[in-house]
Amino acid sequence: xxxxxxxxxxxxxxxxxxxxxxxxxxxxxxxxxxxxxxxxxxxxxxxxxxxxxxxxxxxxxxxxxxxxxxxxxxxxxxxxxxxxxxxxxxxxxxxxxxxxxxxxxxxxxxxxxxxxxxxxxxxxxxxxxxxxxxxxxxxxxxxxxxxxxxxxxxxxxxxxxxxxxxxxxxxxxxxxxxxxxxxxxxxxxxxxxxxxxxxxxxxxxxxxxxxxxxxxxxxxxxxxxxxxxxxxxxxxxxxxxxxxxxxxxxxxxxxxxxxxxxxxxxxxxxxxxxxxxxxxxxxxx
Numbered sequence: 267x268x269x270x271x272x273x274x275x276x277x278x279x280x281x282x283x284x285x286x287x288x289x290x291x292x293x294x295x296x297x298x299x300x301x302x303x304x305x306x307x308x309x310x311x312x313x314x315x316x317x318x319x320x321x322x323x324x325x326x327x328x329x330x331x332x333x334x335x336x337x338x339x340x341x342x343x344x345x346x347x348x349x350x351x352x353x354x355x356x357x358x359x360x361x362x363x364x365x366x367x368x369x370x371x372x373x374x375x376x377x378x379x380x381x382x383x384x385x386x387x388x389x390x391x392x393x394x395x396x397x398x399x400x401x402x403x404x405x406x407x408x409x410x411x412x413x414x415x416x417x418x419x420x421x422x423x424x425x426x427x428x429x430x431x432x433x434x435x436x437x438x439x440x441x442x443x444x445x446x447x448x449x450x451x452x453x454x455x456x457x458x459x460x461x462x463x464x465x466x467x468x469x470x471x472x473x474x475x476x477x478x479x480x481x482x483x484x485x486x487x488x489x490x491x492x493x494x495x496x497x498x499x500x501x502x503x504x505x506x507x508x509x510x511x512x513x514x515x516x517x518x519x520x521x522x523x524x525x526x527x528x529x530x531x532x533x534x535x536x537x538x539x540x541x542x543x544x545x546x547x548x549x550x551x
Contacts, residue, residue, distance in 0.1 A: 267353040268364040271346045272299060278371055279333045281322070289322035300368050303392035318379035319399060320371040333371055336402050336410075342369060344411035345398070348454070352415045355453055359539050360425050365396055367414060372401035382498060382512050384461035386410055390417040412450050412458040419446040419538065426539040431487040438542040439490040440478060444519025445545070448527065448534035462516035474514035475521065481508075482546070494519075525549035 274296055281292035290311050297310050306313050311322060320329055336342075345367060353361060372379050372386065379385060379401065386400035386409070396417045400410045420442060429438070447463045466474055478493050492500045494515030497507035526537065526549040537545060 267350075267361050269346055269349050269353075269367060270364065271342050271349075271367045272369075273342060274369055275333055275337050275342060275371075278320075279330060279337065282330045282333065286323065286325065293322050297368075297370075299366065300392070300395055300397065303395045305392070314370070315373075317399065318373050318376040318383075320373050321375075326375070328374055329371065332374075332402050335407065336369075336371075336400075339402075339407055341400075341402070341407065341410050344408075345369065345414045348411040348415050349418055352418050352449075352453060355449075355535055356419075356422050356538060358535075359422050361422050362394065362425055364394065365418065365421060366394060367396045367398065369398040369400065369410070372399045374401045378498065378502065384465075386413055386460075388413045388417040390420040396421070409458060409460065412454055413460055415450050415453060415458075416446040416460060419449045423538050427541055433485050434487060434490060435482065435542070436478060436484045436490050436493045437482040437546055439494050440515045440519035441522060441542040441545050442519070443494055443516045444521070444523035445534060445537060447516060447520050448523045449538065452534045460516075462513045463520040464517065466511045466514040466517045470511050471514065471517050471521070474511055475518045477509055478515065478518050522546060522549045 277292065277296050281289050281296070284292060293314065294310055297314065301310050304310070304313065315321060320326070349367070374380060385403055385406045386398070389397045396414055398410060398414055398417070400406060400413070402410070423442060423445065444463065447459050450458050481493065484490070491503070492505060492508045493510055496510045496512035496514050498512050500507050523534070523537070523545060526532070526545045527534065529548045529551045
């Protein structure tokens with residue numbers, strides 16, 4: 267398994283020392299390797315800004331110290347080491363031959379990034395790529411690498427279990443998120459987990475669980491994110507809210523996966539290659 271972790275932090279630090287008018291062009295060069303893997307049309311800088319990336323059209327004195335902190339704490343090295351650990355743990359499953367990884371600085375002024383996703387997130391939706399975006403704080407800087415493992419788990423899972431955007435169900439999507447978090451916990455402990463699966467608790471979680479289970483078989487990627495990401499994200503996407511609290515799909519997914527693990531005695535690693543239907547079936551026993 268080959269990982270190519272692009273050094274994005276050095277050029278981002280350099281561009282932040284340039285005049286504002288030069289920064290968009292410099293960022294386009296940084297993002298050029300991943301541009302063809304992003305299915306969204308339009309200017310990559312606009313896409314970057316909409317995705318809570320740091321602004322290249324405004325000065326912010328917080329940016330450069332944040333990038334330098336990630337460089338000093340060797341966040342990219344942490345990412346690569348954790349990905350190799352995860353790959354070794356998942357050696358029994360088929361894996362992609364190669365994954366490229368791009369980490370980009372987030373925007374601390376973006377409310378959704380800071381207050382909903384917890385300051386960082388990742389995506390593994392483009393074949394051959396993992397994309398990470400983060401604003402480093404004392405709480406998050408050491409967990410960015412574990413977010414990479416979460417996304418890598420998706421890549422491995424869907425090398426073994428079919429993910430068809432037209433037919434994927436709410437059940438498959440929430441199970442995938444719960445299983446990725448369970449794998450991170452199994453590999454590195456509960457402190458490595460992201461904030462997403464613990465954001466919704468108590469009665470609010472019970473209600474989200476009920477709503478998600480009611481539509482567990484609903485198919486299509488046009489539908490499933492509403493049940494995973496929750497109402498704020500779907501409103502931002504211009505979709506129809508379903509009454510789901512923000513990030514509730516992660517908590518419900520983890521609840522379902524934990525029930526499956528308890529019922530079967532399997533590990534998250536062993537469960538990586540199981541279809542969602544098997545996990546949902548055992549979670550109900």
